[in-house]
Amino acid sequence: MSVIVAGLNHRTSPVAVRERLYFPPEIVRETLPQLTASGAIQEIELISTCNRTEVHLVASSLPAALSEIEDYFSYHSGLNPNKFRDSLYHFSEAPAVSHLFRLASSLDSMVLGEPHITGQLKDAYRLAREIGTVRSLLDRLVTRALSVAKRVRTETDISKSAVSIPYAAVELARKIFSSFSGLTVGILGTGKMGEDTLRNLHQAGLCKVVAISHLRDRADHFVAEFGGEAAALGEIESVLPRLDILIACTTSLPDHYALTERTVARSLGRRGGRPLFLIDIAVPRNLDPAINDHDQVFLYDIDDLTKVVSSNQDQRSRAAELAEAIVRQETADFMAWYETRSILPVIAALDRRATSIEEEEVGKVLRKFGHLPLTEREEALIRGAVRGALRKLLHSPVARLRDPQTANAEHLAAVLGQLFELGEMPGQDCGED
Amino acid sequence: MLTVANIALLVVVGCYLAATVVYFIEFFRGPFSKLPLGLLLTGTGFLADCLFHLTRAGSHTGPQPYTLAYSLSNLGWVVILAFLLAHLKWRIPGLGAFLVPIPLTFLLIALRLSAATNPVVIQSRGAVLTVHIVVLVLGHAAFAFAFVLALLYLVVRWALKTKQQWFMQFTLPSLQTLDQMGLLFLRTGFPLMTLGLLSGSVLLNQLAPETLLPEGSWYSKEVWSLLSWCVYAVLLASRSFFGLTPKRGAYLAIFGFLSILLSLFGTDHLFEQAP
Numbered sequence: 001m002s003v004i005v006a007g008l009n010h011r012t013s014p015v016a017v018r019e020r021l022y023f024p025p026e027i028v029r030e031t032l033p034q035l036t037a038s039g040a041i042q043e044i045e046l047i048s049t050c051n052r053t054e055v056h057l058v059a060s061s062l063p064a065a066l067s068e069i070e071d072y073f074s075y076h077s078g079l080n081p082n083k084f085r086d087s088l089y090h091f092s093e094a095p096a097v098s099h100l101f102r103l104a105s106s107l108d109s110m111v112l113g114e115p116h117i118t119g120q121l122k123d124a125y126r127l128a129r130e131i132g133t134v135r136s137l138l139d140r141l142v143t144r145a146l147s148v149a150k151r152v153r154t155e156t157d158i159s160k161s162a163v164s165i166p167y168a169a170v171e172l173a174r175k176i177f178s179s180f181s182g183l184t185v186g187i188l189g190t191g192k193m194g195e196d197t198l199r200n201l202h203q204a205g206l207c208k209v210v211a212i213s214h215l216r217d218r219a220d221h222f223v224a225e226f227g228g229e230a231a232a233l234g235e236i237e238s239v240l241p242r243l244d245i246l247i248a249c250t251t252s253l254p255d256h257y258a259l260t261e262r263t264v265a266r267s268l269g270r271r272g273g274r275p276l277f278l279i280d281i282a283v284p285r286n287l288d289p290a291i292n293d294h295d296q297v298f299l300y301d302i303d304d305l306t307k308v309v310s311s312n313q314d315q316r317s318r319a320a321e322l323a324e325a326i327v328r329q330e331t332a333d334f335m336a337w338y339e340t341r342s343i344l345p346v347i348a349a350l351d352r353r354a355t356s357i358e359e360e361e362v363g364k365v366l367r368k369f370g371h372l373p374l375t376e377r378e379e380a381l382i383r384g385a386v387r388g389a390l391r392k393l394l395h396s397p398v399a400r401l402r403d404p405q406t407a408n409a410e411h412l413a414a415v416l417g418q419l420f421e422l423g424e425m426p427g428q429d430c431g432e433d
Numbered sequence: 434m435l436t437v438a439n440i441a442l443l444v445v446v447g448c449y450l451a452a453t454v455v456y457f458i459e460f461f462r463g464p465f466s467k468l469p470l471g472l473l474l475t476g477t478g479f480l481a482d483c484l485f486h487l488t489r490a491g492s493h494t495g496p497q498p499y500t501l502a503y504s505l506s507n508l509g510w511v512v513i514l515a516f517l518l519a520h521l522k523w524r525i526p527g528l529g530a531f532l533v534p535i536p537l538t539f540l541l542i543a544l545r546l547s548a549a550t551n552p553v554v555i556q557s558r559g560a561v562l563t564v565h566i567v568v569l570v571l572g573h574a575a576f577a578f579a580f581v582l583a584l585l586y587l588v589v590r591w592a593l594k595t596k597q598q599w600f601m602q603f604t605l606p607s608l609q610t611l612d613q614m615g616l617l618f619l620r621t622g623f624p625l626m627t628l629g630l631l632s633g634s635v636l637l638n639q640l641a642p643e644t645l646l647p648e649g650s651w652y653s654k655e656v657w658s659l660l661s662w663c664v665y666a667v668l669l670a671s672r673s674f675f676g677l678t679p680k681r682g683a684y685l686a687i688f689g690f691l692s693i694l695l696s697l698f699g700t701d702h703l704f705e706q707a708p
Contacts, residue, residue: 175593178609273678275608292594295678304596311598 001042003141003338004062005099006069006090007054010110013087020077021084023048025123027076029131035072036133040064043138045128047103049120051110056100058137062092097338098331100141104149105323106158113158113316118149137341141334148330155326156319161312166197168308169279169300170204173245176277176298180205186243187222188212188236188258189250194281195222197247202226210239214250237263241270245277248286261290268294281305343401343413349422350398354390361386441485442544448478449513449537456529471529472520479513486510504570505543505697509536511574519578523614527605531581561635569629573693575622576665580690582615583683590680612679615686616672623665630658657696664689 008021023031028046035041035057044057053073059065070088074081091099102108106117125142128134134142153159161171177183180201187198187209198209209228212235213219219230231239233250236259240246252258264276278299280287285301292299300308362383366374374382397416401409416422452474459471485506513536519525589608592600606614633655668685671677677685 172593174607175589175605176608178607178613273676295680298593300596307596307598 001058001060001137001342002062002092003096003137004057004059004065004090004092005054005096006057006066006088007047007052008084008087008089009052009054009108012089013084017079017084017087018051018053020079021048021053021073022050023053023076025127028124028127031072031076032128032133033131035068038068040068043135044133045124045138045142047121047124049117054103056096056138056142062090066090093338094331094335097141097334098327100145101148101327101330101334102324104145105152105327106149107152107320107323107327111163112313112320113160113163115153115159118146118153121149122146144330144334148327151330152323152326156322158316158319158323160319161315163309163312163316165281165302165305165309166200168305168312169197169247169281170200172279172298172300172305172308173201173204173277176275177244182208183244184208184210184242185245185247186210186212186239188233188246188248188286189282194247194249197249197279197281198222198226201245201247210243212236212239233258237267240264240267240276243276244274245279246287248278248280249282250286252282252284252286255284257288258286259288259291261288261293264288264291264294264297268296271296279305339409340402342410346413346417346422347398347401350394350416350420353420353422354387354394358383358386358390436488438485438488441481441488442540444481445478445485446537446540446544448474448481449533449540452478452529453533453537456533460527460530471533472517475513475529475533476517479510479517482506482510482513503543504566505539507566507570508573508577508697509539509543511570512536512539512577515574515578525606525610525614527585528581531584532578535577535581561632565629565632565636568625568632572622572625572629573697575618575625576686576690576693579615579618579622579686582611582618583686586611586615586679586683587687590683608679612682615683619665619669619686623669626662626665630662633658654696657692661689661692661696664692 008017010018013021023046028048032044032046035044040059040061042058042060044055046053046055048054055069057065057069066088070081070085073079073084077084099108104118104121106113106115109117121142125134125146129139173180185198185201185208187194189212202209209222209226210231211219211222211226211228212231212233214233219232222228223230240259240263246259248258250258259278268276273296276297278287278291278297280299280301283302287299287301289299289301291297365382365386366379397412400406401413401416403409406412452471455471455474512532516528516532519528585605586608589600589605589611591597593608637655664685668677668682668689671685672682
């Protein structure tokens with residue numbers, strides 16, 4: 001029985017292929033049990049995100065399992081397997097375990113350390129459990145992967161700092177304001193990045209939005225989504241004293257700023273000493289750089305934010321080295337358990353056989369001494385002698401089987417099973433311990 | 434002589450020194466481990482400091498000898514107590530790196546002074562002396578906090594204004610938090626200091642000045658204490674009524690605490706020879 005990972009991701013396939021191979025949860029719920037019913041695959045879960053579609057499975061034959069997966073992908077996407085075969089990757093045993101741990105820890109993500117993949121893996125696992133396609137081995141593997149992800153997140157800085165412009169802006173705002181509750185954010189223009197930044201700030205707890213635009217109806221678009229009020233660009237001076245944060249993302253000509261230093265200077269007296277955080281993500285810039293000279297004003301343009309993101313990415317790359325070491329160690333630990341799990345039923349069967357022989361032989365001896373009533377101590381001595389002899393006999397083979405250095409432990413276990421006539425051992429195949 | 438008090442004092446200095454180093458390294462490089470090493474060292478130092486004060490109090494049967502060194506070590510004790518309590522309530526990251534060095538400095542100065550200064554024994558003067566000492570120590574501890582928060586405010590503000598990339602990785606409190614907490618400590622310390630100065634002047638009227646410290650020293654102490662009080666009064670009034678910016682307020686809080694330090698022990702040395 002092998003642990004196998006197969007799938008495609010943003011590195012191996014274009015979006016045109018990935019979008020066809022996207023599996024919504026309702027499709028997974030309906031179709032995944034068919035894969036385990038065929039017999040080639042014993043356990044399986046499927047994770048499908050915008051960047052990857054991947055299956056994690058337990059199967060006895062790698063080629064048979066891969067063939068099933070190819071057919072499954074082809075059938076549900078409507079794509080000829082030739083269209084995606086070259087994009088498919090697969091791993092088995094230790095590389096598969098390592099891949100899953102890296103995936104859960106966001107080391108395989110497009111944005112290193114992004115937190116969503118762990119949640120997506122958790123959802124995929126939950127769904128697979130619900131539909132009964134995850135049992136003991138995959139259950140243990142995925143649970144372990146999720147705890148490795150937790151360990152990586154807590155022991156490294158991999159997901160500590162923002163690596164996108166909108167998140168960097170939110171992170172900077174947190175360094176200025178004690179709480180977002182009660183703050184007012186203005187958005188100047190209707191740029192996509194500005195909208196994303198506003199959305200992030202809004203999700204972080206901002207409650208009031210003022211949308212400022214050349215055209216009042218475009219400002220109304222933001223008001224419809226985030227609430228608050230709309231204002232025309234000409235009203236900016238009257239609006240500015242109420243704002244705590246202003247996101248500028250409108251079009252302007254070079255050196256023709258939508259907000260000048262003089263306008264800001266005039267409004268500062270009416271702010272009561274509150275800080276003003278200005279985020280200028282437009283090119284050409286909307287906000288006069290001289291505004292930053294004012295005491296309580298913090299102006300960041302697109303270059304400043306890009307530098308923050310770049311610095312954070314470097315920090316994440318450094319943290320990733322430590323995270324990779326954690327994954328290596330956890331993979332080794334898991335494989336040590338995994339490699340001994342198939343011999344555990346043999347050891348348990350040997351133990352049962354030894355106990356039964358002990359009972360049988362002690363019973364015989366006691367029957368022979370039936371006319372001489374033995375004391376409890378004498379009976380214990382006889383039982384101890386038989387048990388000791390049996391344990392000594394089995395100690396060496398069992399220790400050899402348990403030793404991680406032993407090559408072909410599974411083969412040795414099978415030989416032992418035959419020599420001792422242990423018969424069928426429950427759980428030997430499915431990895432139950 | 435190696436007494437329990439001496440050993441405790443050595444432990445205090447050692448722990449605070451180690452805590453300062455740990456806090457500084459953690460400030461720049463992040464925590465060593467999940468174990469709050471800096472806090473553990475500070476807590477151990479504080480317990481040893483309690484032992485020191487207890488053994489010292491137990492060794493005197495009569496009135497306590499008043500020395501500047503003793504006053505400084507009391508102040509250090511209160512600052513650390515306030516730090517530990519503040520940690521329990523707010524857990525302000527980065528505070529230890531700036532705050533623990535203050536009582537450590539007090540202790541080191543106290544150690545140096547204790548050998549050189551002759552203690553002046555104050556006979557019991559009842560409630561006035563107790564009030565004077567307690568409120569001033571508490572007030573000074575509050576100002577020490579405000580001083581550290583002002584320093585942190587200026588560091589954070591400078592990093593944000595000049596867009597320092599390295600700064601982004603630190604989990605320091607926000608500018609607004611530092612400003613609001615600094616104001617809270619200033620507003621706590623100011624009435625205590627006012628009460629301390631009032632009780633001090635009452636005490637001066639009760640005592641012949643020459644029984645306490647040299648005359649010139651007391652004169653300069655009064656002047657500097659009054660100056661410190663004025664700085665804080667101007668600072669609080671300007672912040673509350675005249676729109677003083679937090680940056681200027683931070684500079685004043687730093688200046689105010691430096692003037693307190695000068696009134697505490699600088700005057701003894703700078704103005705010792707004053708007529």
